[in-house]
Amino acid sequence: MQRLTRMELHIRVIFAGTLFVLIALLIPLFIIGHYNFASVDDIGYAKTAEAVWDETHSVIRTCLRQVSYAWDYWHTWQGTFAAEWFTTTAMGFFGRNAYYVGTYLSLGGFVLFELLLFMVILKKVMGADFFRAGIVSACVVSLQVLLTPVPVEAFFWFCGSALYTVTYNETAVLVTLLVLLYHCSASSGRWKRILLYTGIVLFTVLVSGGTYVTLVLMLLLYLFAVIWYWYRRNPGRWFVTAGMVLYLAGFLLNVLAPGNRARLSTAGAEGSSAVMAILLALKEAAFYVAGNAILPCMVLGVLFLPLFANIVKKKDYKYPFPFLVTMISFGVFAAQFTPTLYTLGITGAGRIQNLYRWTFYIWLYGNELYWVGWLYRRKLLSPGSAEDGQAQRSYLLGGWTAGGLALCFTLYVWGGSTLTSLSAVDSLRRGQAQTYYKEHLERLAVLEDESIKVVRFEPFSCAPYLLFFGDITEDPEDWVNYAMSSYYGKDSVALAGEK
Numbered sequence: 369m370q371r372l373t374r375m376e377l378h379i380r381v382i383f384a385g386t387l388f389v390l391i392a393l394l395i396p397l398f399i400i401g402h403y404n405f406a407s408v409d410d411i412g413y414a415k416t417a418e419a420v421w422d423e424t425h426s427v428i429r430t431c432l433r434q435v436s437y438a439w440d441y442w443h444t445w446q447g448t449f450a451a452e453w454f455t456t457t458a459m460g461f462f463g464r465n466a467y468y469v470g471t472y473l474s475l476g477g478f479v480l481f482e483l484l485l486f487m488v489i490l491k492k493v494m495g496a497d498f499f500r501a502g503i504v505s506a507c508v509v510s511l512q513v514l515l516t517p518v519p520v521e522a523f524f525w526f527c528g529s530a531l532y533t534v535t536y537n538e539t540a541v542l543v544t545l546l547v548l549l550y551h552c553s554a555s556s557g558r559w560k561r562i563l564l565y566t567g568i569v570l571f572t573v574l575v576s577g578g579t580y581v582t583l584v585l586m587l588l589l590y591l592f593a594v595i596w597y598w599y600r601r602n603p604g605r606w607f608v609t610a611g612m613v614l615y616l617a618g619f620l621l622n623v624l625a626p627g628n629r630a631r632l633s634t635a636g637a638e639g640s641s642a643v644m645a646i647l648l649a650l651k652e653a654a655f656y657v658a659g660n661a662i663l664p665c666m667v668l669g670v671l672f673l674p675l676f677a678n679i680v681k682k683k684d685y686k687y688p689f690p691f692l693v694t695m696i697s698f699g700v701f702a703a704q705f706t707p708t709l710y711t712l713g714i715t716g717a718g719r720i721q722n723l724y725r726w727t728f729y730i731w732l733y734g735n736e737l738y739w740v741g742w743l744y745r746r747k748l749l750s751p752g753s754a755e756d757g758q759a760q761r762s763y764l765l766g767g768w769t770a771g772g773l774a775l776c777f778t779l780y781v782w783g784g785s786t787l788t789s790l791s792a793v794d795s796l797r798r799g800q801a802q803t804y805y806k807e808h809l810e811r812l813a814v815l816e817d818e819s820i821k822v823v824r825f826e827p828f829s830c831a832p833y834l835l836f837f838g839d840i841t842e843d844p845e846d847w848v849n850y851a852m853s854s855y856y857g858k859d860s861v862a863l864a865g866e867k
Contacts, residue, residue: 376499378765383499385772386506393510394479396792400834401471401524403805405812408838409527410459410467412851417460431457447625448531450577450618455530467526474522474529474537475513481540482509482726488544492551494737495682500675507668508733512726514779515664518718519788525837532719535578536726539586542571546593549604565607572611576618580707581716581723583619588700590615632711645710652715653702660728664778669736671771674764680741687741694735701731788834795832804832815852821859839863 406414420426420433431453438453446452462469483505490501521528549564575586594612597605640648680687704724708716715721785791795801807828814823828839840849844860853861 375764378768379499379503381765382768383502383506385768386503386510390479390506390510393513393789394475396789396796397475397513397523397834398471400792400796400801400832401468401475403801403832404471404524404835405467405805405808406459407525408848409851410525411855413456413527414459415851415855417456419460421460430460434460442625442627445627445631447622447628448577448579449622449625450574451531451535451579453577454534454574455527458530459526470526470529471523474526474533477537478523478533479509479513481537481544482512485540485544488547490679492547494679496679500679504672504675504733507671508729511664511668512729514787514789515725515783516788517721517725519722519791519834520837521717521719522722523788524835528719528837532579532581532723535575535582536723538571538574538578539582542568542575542586543589545571546590546608549608550593550597550600550602552604568607568611569614572615573618576615577622580623581704581720583622584703584707585700585727587615587619588703628711640709640713642710645706648709649702649705650699652705652709653698656705656724656728657698657701657732660725661732662778662782664775664782665729665732667771667775667778669733671768671775672733672736673740674767676737676740677744679737680744685741686745687738690739690742693738697731697735701727786833791833795834800830800832801835804828804830804835815856815858815861818857823853823858823861824864825862826864 416437417430417434421430424430434453434457437456438449441452442449458470458473486505486508487498487501490496490504491498494501496504516522522533523529545564545567549561549568552561552564575582590612594605594609596602597608602608704727705715708714708720715724779787780790783790785794792801811825814820814825825840828836838848840846840852840861840863842863843849844853844862846862849861853859
């Protein structure tokens with residue numbers, strides 16, 4: 369058995385440490401998810417599917433009924449047909465008794481599919497070894513999770529997470545499959561190709577029927593994939609082109625839905641012209657990059673330097689035109705801002721801000737890797753700064769340990785109690801999440817009591833940062849109150865107050 373060099377031993381220790389940190393960050397988030405329950409839109413989304421499920425206990429009938437629901441929704445409110453189907457169907461299966469499953473689907477899927485995407489790109493495209501790719505992937509995902517701007521809408525409020533986070537997860541899967549197909553050799557088995565083809569078709573439909581921020585992002589990525597497949601004369605170019613056509617069909621079905629016009633008319637929103645929306649998107653994206661390139665991101669970028677220097681040596685690629693690559697990739701990042709600026713004149717709600725943050729880190733470190741490659745190929749990056757330098761050979765582990773501590777300190781200074789995992793631990797330690805869930809169970813006992821028709825509740829005594837998204841109001845005619853009273857068969861439901 370070949371003995372590991374000191375350098376490789378350091379790399380494996382760092383890999384184990386970063387993986388441990390990622391798991392430690394996720395545990396309290398999954399635990400606190402068990403103290404969550406349906407609120408606001410969730411109840412309305414669960415009603416139809418749950419009724420079919422309770423009556424038939426048929427997965428097929430429930431799914432088919434929600435296809436009809438999504439079709440009606442497409443006509444009356446929004447064109448996101450695949451996302452609406454998934455949200456309403458899933459709520460029907462676990463909404464009342466297993467709401468925490470939503471956190472496993474959104475957060476668990478996010479971590480799993482982001483790791484898969486990063487690993488595939490770093491290994492297949494960049495030629496990185498497993499452990500260096502694993503370190504980079506685990507670190508970026510940890511940062512994405514910890515600094516999610518509005519975590520309740522990303523991982524805990526199911527309607528928000530299903531519509532936006534799950535669609536984002538599906539986009540990550542689709543990009544991963546396109547990369548894997550490109551690198552699929554001619555000797556690959558028939559079943560491997562069939563699985564890749566099937567997956568690409570399925571996720572093309574799902575993403576094209578998703579929310580508009582990822583819809584525009586994936587359109588540009590798909591276009592780039594088609595160009596690259598044809599430029600390199602890859603055997604899968606005809607199939608990927610057909611996939612692009614399928615995506616465009618779903619894209620048009622989504623954006624041209626009559627429900628979109630009806631919703632904008634009801635909201636009275638004032639958007640921008642197409643040209644103005646693009647210009648505003650570039651401006652907003654530039655401000656976003658400037659405002660979010662905070663010290664923790666820079667510290668992690670410094671830690672990545674020796675890893676990136678080693679990775680870029682693996683392939684004989686010159687990394688040409690770095691300024692152009694940065695500008696084009698910035699344009700793709702900025703394109704996400706366009707849909708909400710075009711329709712509403714704003715950059716979007718918290719669940720949309722989450723998407724900006726996650727893709728910003730991908731843009732930031734992806735460009736760092738490319739620039740390191742450009743500098744290294746032109747001998748502008750000192751060999752001593754790479755892993756194969758004598759100093760790094762001795763001090764890589766110590767440097768990463770010191771840098772990791774500095775990263776933790778800066779994260780706490782910049783994030784404080786809004787760091788997702790820290791907030792979860794604090795809420796669980798203080799009993800806040802437990803009290804919140806206990807008060808929900810007390811409400812639920814009243815709601816399920818058929819002898820009580822007029823219900824008045826006191827407000828929750830606490831509102832955990834990660835769990836609380838919204839509550840009923842004092843007005844029984846409020847749409848949230850009405851949805852709850854209809855769901856539980858009450859004459860009216862409200863908070864104790866004026867009515």
